[in-house]
Amino acid sequence: MTKPLIEISGLYKVFGRNPKSVMERVKQGMSKDDVLAQTDHTVGLKDINLKMEKGEIFVIMGLSGSGKSTLIRHFNRLIDPTEGKIMVEGIDVMQLNTKALEEFRRNKMSMVFQRFGLMPHRTVVENVAYGLEVKGMKKPERLEKAQEWLDTVGLKGYENQYPAQLSGGQQQRVGLSRALCTDAEILLMDEAFSALDPLIRSEMQDQLIELQEKLHKTIVFITHDLDEALRIGDRIAILKDGVLVQQGTPHEILLNPADDYVEAFVKDVNRARALTVETVMKPPLYRITAETIEEALMQMKSLKHDYAYHVTEEGYQGLVTQESLQDAVDDVSVSNFSDDIYEEVPAVLPDAVIEEIIPETMSCEYSLPVVDEEGNLKGELERSAVADIFAEGGEDPAEKELEKAS
């Protein structure tokens, strides 16, 4: 893997009169409450180490007060750390002077805010063009570019309105296009969708995912909502009381929560919506590759299974049962594979969300074949595997203890 785009190491943030003076105690592992009681300083972040790759959506999640909004403000130094290193594209952000920092903010990173942070005295299009204005771009050019972004997020026709005239979702679209308009490679999103109602929120999530497919930005996304994190995140870091408790891909977090805190989070999540077929499928055990029906029947018999997936050089063909093969061999009029032999079984895509394919899985007596867009057989999805997802969600903690013990 290439060098990470953003690298944060050993980051500490202490709030108070003289943060440096309490650093020693914090490093020795004194708890947040003790530090507060003894020195009247608040530990905001403690020994944060993060690496973010180019082009990924990295979600930092935690409850309110966990320090997530403080953390994201360190990326562009809206807040200065007490100690630690922040590298972006090989630039040590901590070493930048005021002027260089302004340049850095203008070109490398842009930000979307929870309560939008729009300027009420400017029209929508002027708001979107703000980043370019700060950079010193001429008015006609920047307005033209801003207009393009407004069209992209679906706000055509609103350009001369003022933010107060727009709904919350529309305002955040303005915030998003303002951030995209500067062409910065890194997008910081501080609880960008938290202030929106659920329907608009999921609409915005879809739009973000859709945009990301085209733009391939590096997005740092803050949220307190695990469903949201699982939905849009390529990787997720979970923050608790200023400490990182777990980092990983969504299904790593879902399937192997690092501690009780994460587990408590994961418990309420709709796993069927968060997990994809890929994460629960098994490699296809029973496959036959024969060209003719007779060969196929031979292979089938050696598999000791009553059905199998038929795969040829052109990829996945269909599901055949021993019974239908036998019939075909017995019937002289049929000499080759035809559609009649295959069972009617729907194939599912590896990146489909479990929730969407539950009906197919449950109504079919065979394990569903998992076939990618090129037609290759990737695996099979057992009914029991899908059922397990729900079982795990509602699992009794005591049962789990037993499981661990055994």
Added chain:
Amino acid sequence: MADSNWLTSFPEMERSDLRAIKKALDGAYREFSREYGEMIESFFDPLLSFLVWFEKLLISTPWFIVVAVCTALVYLASRSWKLSLGCVASLLLIGYFGMWEDTMRTLSIITVCTMVSIILGIPIGIAMARSNRVQSIVTPMLDIMQTMPAFVYLIPVVMLLGIGKIPGLIAVVIYAIPPVIRLTNLGIRLVDKEVLEAATAFGANRGQRLWGVQLPLAMPTIMAGINQTIMMALSMVVIASMIGVKGLGQPVLKSITNQYFTLGLLNGFAIVALAILFDRASQAYAKRTNAHLGDFKHD
């Protein structure tokens, strides 16, 4: 302590000591004003000549042109026919009752005082908003300026600069400047943190933040401060007339000493009419230009 009955009467300082202190301070200040008075006066010369020029301009311009210009300004600011009609009517009445020249003099000094207050006050307000230390120094000074009886600070000003327009102007500005300073400070401090943070995050420097975000968003509050400043300047006109500022204040002063009830009332009404015009026009202007700032909290 000579007296032993300090229980019944306050243990005051010796009269002779107090007299010595007064004498020393008065003497020192008199020395100072003799030494530097002229220099300070010449410092204000450009302002004085502007004031004189502006007053002459208002008085020598034919009255109907002045009425037309004032009405046009009021209309441009407020876009209200009612207010513009009120402006015409009140100016005509003022002229008809023989107070035209005094009103023009008052108008000129009020205009200049307001301009000086804005030019000095807004930067001071900005400095206060930027630094808590500046705020903690300036705030008590503003308290003194607003509560100290105007007559008291007239004394040193008159000692230093004599009687005339400039001392009058200084007195009016001292009295009228606090609101614009206070409300500029307040307005900037009340600017939504997230909006300011957004500007910073997009790489805006101090100047871009000030002109692009802080001042425009603080404008309604600053306008309220300017409005208050104008009102206070007008109310100071009578007191300023005691040190030789000509205008509507002088007839009022004359009617107090001679008990001319009607004269006082007429000039008083003229001041009120000016005040209402200034107030309504500037408020309507502020309201109109900041209309879309009003209901930002949408849902």
